[in-house]
Amino acid sequence: MTTPAPIPAIEFRDLSFALPGGHMLLDGISLTLEEGSTTAILGRSGSGKTTLLRTVNRLLEPTSGEIFLDGQDARDRDLIALRRSIGYVIQEVGLFPHFTLERNVALVLEAEGIAIEKRIRRAHELLAAVGLDPATFARRYPRQLSGGQRQRAGLARALAADPPILLMDEPFGALDPLTRLEMQQMMRSLLERFRKTVLLVTHDLDEALYLADRIVLLDSGRILTSLTPDEFLRSAQPDVRAYVRAFRRERPGETSSGPAVDRTLPEAQA
Amino acid sequence: MSFLSQNGSAILTLTIEHLWLTGAAMFFAATIAILAGILLARSPRWARPVIGIANILQTIPSLAMFGFLLPLPWLGDRAARIAIVALTAYALLPILRNTYAGIRGIDPALVEVARALGLTSRQRLFKIELPLSASFILAGLRTATVTCVGIATIAAAVGAGGLGELIFRGVASVDNRLVLAGAIPAALLALGADGALGLLERWTKVPAA
Numbered sequence: 001m002t003t004p005a006p007i008p009a010i011e012f013r014d015l016s017f018a019l020p021g022g023h024m025l026l027d028g029i030s031l032t033l034e035e036g037s038t039t040a041i042l043g044r045s046g047s048g049k050t051t052l053l054r055t056v057n058r059l060l061e062p063t064s065g066e067i068f069l070d071g072q073d074a075r076d077r078d079l080i081a082l083r084r085s086i087g088y089v090i091q092e093v094g095l096f097p098h099f100t101l102e103r104n105v106a107l108v109l110e111a112e113g114i115a116i117e118k119r120i121r122r123a124h125e126l127l128a129a130v131g132l133d134p135a136t137f138a139r140r141y142p143r144q145l146s147g148g149q150r151q152r153a154g155l156a157r158a159l160a161a162d163p164p165i166l167l168m169d170e171p172f173g174a175l176d177p178l179t180r181l182e183m184q185q186m187m188r189s190l191l192e193r194f195r196k197t198v199l200l201v202t203h204d205l206d207e208a209l210y211l212a213d214r215i216v217l218l219d220s221g222r223i224l225t226s227l228t229p230d231e232f233l234r235s236a237q238p239d240v241r242a243y244v245r246a247f248r249r250e251r252p253g254e255t256s257s258g259p260a261v262d263r264t265l266p267e268a269q270a
Numbered sequence: 271m272s273f274l275s276q277n278g279s280a281i282l283t284l285t286i287e288h289l290w291l292t293g294a295a296m297f298f299a300a301t302i303a304i305l306a307g308i309l310l311a312r313s314p315r316w317a318r319p320v321i322g323i324a325n326i327l328q329t330i331p332s333l334a335m336f337g338f339l340l341p342l343p344w345l346g347d348r349a350a351r352i353a354i355v356a357l358t359a360y361a362l363l364p365i366l367r368n369t370y371a372g373i374r375g376i377d378p379a380l381v382e383v384a385r386a387l388g389l390t391s392r393q394r395l396f397k398i399e400l401p402l403s404a405s406f407i408l409a410g411l412r413t414a415t416v417t418c419v420g421i422a423t424i425a426a427a428v429g430a431g432g433l434g435e436l437i438f439r440g441v442a443s444v445d446n447r448l449v450l451a452g453a454i455p456a457a458l459l460a461l462g463a464d465g466a467l468g469l470l471e472r473w474t475k476v477p478a479a
Contacts, residue, residue, distance in 0.1 A: 057386055083388030094383035098401050098476045107397075108387050143477055157387075167386075 007071040009035040009165060009197035010056060015065035017051055017221075025051045026062070027221040033214075035164075038191060038198040040208035042243065043218035049201040052218070053167050056199065057086045069165070084108055087158030087166040087196070091173045093150045095142035101127065101153050102138040108161045126156035129193075131186060148179035152186070159194065168200045172207065184210055205247040209233070217243060273447050281436065285455050288432035291350065291425060292418045292459075295357030299418075300411060303362045307369025307407075308395065317370055324363040332421045335359065336428045353422065353430035360421055361414035368410025372403030405475040412467035419460040423452065433459075 010033040017026040026048045033039050041049045054060045055067060058079060067074040074082060095104050103110070105126055106119040124134035130152040142150055151171060158166060171187075172180040184207055191198065191211070202208055208215050209229045217224040217232075217240060224239050225232075232240060274281075303324075310317045330338075339345055339352040346352065376399060384394045400407075426434030433452040440448025 059382065059386060080388045080390055083386055085388075086386075088383065088386035090379060090383065092377075092379035094377070094379040096380060096384075096398060096402075097478070107389070110397075111387070111389050111393050 006035065008032040008068070009037075009070060010199065011068040011071075012052075012055075013066045013068065015052075015055065015062050015067065017048075017055065017060060018063045024221050026055070029065070029221070029223060031216065031223060031226065033197055033199065035197055036195045037213045038200060038211055039214045039216060040200045040202055040212035041216050041218055042202065042205065042208055045203075047218040048221040049218055050169055051221075053169050053199055053201050056165070056167055057083050057088060084112065084161050085163050085165070087161075087163040089151075089154050089158045089166065089168045089171045091170040093142075093154040095150055095153055095157075097142055100139050100141060101132070101145075102134070104142065104153060105157045105160055107157065112161070122160060123156070126159055127153070129159070129190065130156045132156070146179075148175055148183065151175060151183060155187070155190075159190075162194075164197060166196045166198045168198060170201055170203065173203065180204075180207075187211060205243065273451075277436075277448075277451055281433075281451055281455060284431060284433050284435055284452070285459070288419070288422055288434075288456065288459065291353050291357060291422050291430060291432050292415065295354045295361055295418055295422075296411070296415055298354065298358045299361030299414060300365055302358070303365035303410075304369050304407060306362075307366050308373065308399075310366075310370045311373035311399070314374065321363070321367055321370065324366050327359045328363045330359075332356070332360070332424045333427060336424065340428060349425070349428045349430035352428055353425035353432070356425070357418045357422055361418050364413040364417070365407065365410040368406045368413075369403065372406025372410075373399050375406070376402050401474075402476055405471050408467055408471040408474060412464060412471060415463045415467060416460045419456060419463060423456055 012029045012031045015026055015029040018024050043049050051060060055062050058074060102120055102123040106123040109119040109122060124138055127134045127137055132149060132152050172183045188211060200211060214226060215229060215232045216226045225237060227235060233244060310320055335356045336352055339356055345355060384398045422432050423434030423437055425432050426438050433456045436448050436452030
């Protein structure tokens with residue numbers, strides 16, 4: 001007898017998504033995400049990563065199969081309430097150009113009809129949490145920000161309603177390597193501070209190793225493997241090895257020490 | 271100078287009439303076309319046929335349009351009604367096309383985020399889609415208004431009044447002063463509307479990120 005497993009925050013049950021022409025973008029996905037865990041989805045472009053992510057907040061409705069959130073079928077939840085309880089961060093950020101940062105960040109609260117003073121206070125709190133000084137940035141417009149600052153604001157907005165789930169679609173993909181590193185570090189400390197269940201789509205193996213508890217490799221809409229970062233690096237599976245090799249290509253003259261999982265904070269490069 | 275003192279009050283009355291015809295038509299056209307544009311942006315497969323119809327309306331020669339409407343019941347009773355309906359028909363296309371294109375042209379990432387944040391359909395429309403397409407819609411309104419001010423001069427042909435009356439009278443009596451007395455205020459009205467709406471358009475424009 002084992003103790004009953006806790007109810008997973010997100011559970012995909014035999015989920016499939018087909019285009020009208022019949023092409024399967026997702027094909028029988030079954031996956032469980034524990035509450036408070038971070039799961040990275042890796043895979044080639046077109047492997048179905050983004051499609052999978054978008055079924056969680058029902059931007060896409062699966063052709064078959066179910067998604068359970070906290071043990072409840074996502075389709076039984078009110079669509080608007082469901083979306084407000086899920087943070088969403090994308091590479092393009094999508095800050096509204098006609099709103100100031102504080103209004104962008106607190107937009108979900110505005111949609112909920114929360115009083116303006118409370119909204120503004122929350123927006124400033126979150127801007128500070130993502131490293132944007134509210135005194136400087138709250139009244140700025142998105143066009144007055146750098147790419148990294150925009151992505152920070154996007155993250156603050158996703159956290160505004162304190163959602164238990166965060167969906168992130170290549171959030172740092174468009175940033176330069178140094179900014180990306182800073183963002184990943186900030187992300188990790190935020191995740192330590194606020195307990196969230198995160199589904200992170202990325203192309204970047206290092207990012208997945210650094211942020212995720214579990215790495216899922218997707219190919220042609222199917223799950224190839226679902227492993228911890230350690231297992232992923234040690235895996236003998238040809239697909240996994242091919243992925244790791246693509247990232248850890250040795251340069252001539254270097255000795256092969258093999259990649260190791262580095263869960264310590266990388267040193268910030270100034 | 272005596273020409274102006276003789277005709278000044280007529281010019282003023284006809285200018286006001288002209289403004290009223292154009293204004294009423296713009297009001298109806300804007301209401302219909304903006305609503306239709308919003309609906310089309312939500313179900314784009316109807317866009318081609320509906321914009322096609324507005325396009326056909328636009329190609330009907332204005333004199334013929336007034337002629338077609340003349341024998342219709344109720345409408346034909348009052349010349350001003352004919353004029354307003356005809357002008358409305360002409361004003362539809364630019365406003366409709368710009369409303370549709372303006373909303374459809376919003377960055378897809380913004381539309382997606384608005385949905386993902388859990389904004390209701392109404393909140394998306396009023397907080398995101400309309401503010402971001404306002405300058406487009408106003409540009410359509412501007413084109414439509416300038417066109418209508420011009421076409422409204424033809425309305426005098428069916429007795430609807432407006433500045434066209436002076437032009438028609440001037441042509442009939444080979445009096446260029448009368449023609450100019452109608453044409454110059456009409457041109458000024460068009461320029462004024464163009465300038466004012468142009469300012470509004472610039473004011474609502476959201477700078478690119």
